Amino acid sequence: xxxxxxxxxxxxxxxxxxxxxxxxxxxxxxxxxxxxxxxxxxxxxxxxxxxxxxxxxxxxxxxxxxxxxxxxxxxxxxxxxxxxxxxxxxxxxxxxxxxxxxxxxxxxxxxxxxx
Amino acid sequence: xxxxxxxxxxxxxxxxxxxxxxxxxxxxxxxxxxxxxxxxxxxxxxxxxxxxxxxxxxxxxxxxxxxxxxxxxxxxxxxxxxxxxxxxxxxxxxxxxxxxxxxxxxxxx
Numbered sequence: 001x002x003x004x005x006x007x008x009x010x011x012x013x014x015x016x017x018x019x020x021x022x023x024x025x026x027x028x029x030x031x032x033x034x035x036x037x038x039x040x041x042x043x044x045x046x047x048x049x050x051x052x053x054x055x056x057x058x059x060x061x062x063x064x065x066x067x068x069x070x071x072x073x074x075x076x077x078x079x080x081x082x083x084x085x086x087x088x089x090x091x092x093x094x095x096x097x098x099x100x101x102x103x104x105x106x107x108x109x110x111x112x113x114x115x
Numbered sequence: 116x117x118x119x120x121x122x123x124x125x126x127x128x129x130x131x132x133x134x135x136x137x138x139x140x141x142x143x144x145x146x147x148x149x150x151x152x153x154x155x156x157x158x159x160x161x162x163x164x165x166x167x168x169x170x171x172x173x174x175x176x177x178x179x180x181x182x183x184x185x186x187x188x189x190x191x192x193x194x195x196x197x198x199x200x201x202x203x204x205x206x207x208x209x210x211x212x213x214x215x216x217x218x219x220x221x222x223x224x
Binding site: 043044046093096103 | 146156173213215
């Protein structure tokens, strides 16, 4: 069946280091992927997305890499800051019909940044 | 100027009661959703509405009934609450990029 999962449930990094959060997906037909950040007591917040016709996309301090060959997605955070501490989710879009669909979420990785 | 808002933030109630959660978005999106997040942080789609019409119903018990009075609002009504309904419920809107509300933490005693 379909699943979107994360390799590591927790990740602890030193402030200033780069962070890499990984995600595996199983539906090779998925054409849209997205990363969310969820802080304690808040809703998921959009970070960055990528379509399947790309293999890399950069934002401010964040980069998403997509490897369709091995169905792998990663989020790289440069110069990680204490404010980056949160749970990070990857998600893939499951199309229901036309452009309508829903997001299938992975289990989440908790990122802890040590000062 | 909150994009997606939900009320209430917290809801504590007894088993068997009926409760509602309200959601409003001011992003102009046609599509809205309800997600459930369990104690292990797993997020799962419950419903999707497009322009007030039900698109997705992911095998949710019929005690859960979404209602969309207009495309900016998607409310969730839950009948005969059970202990297993305790979770955080998130409303979202958008087509590809979905924007989430702050969540409603429901505790059933």
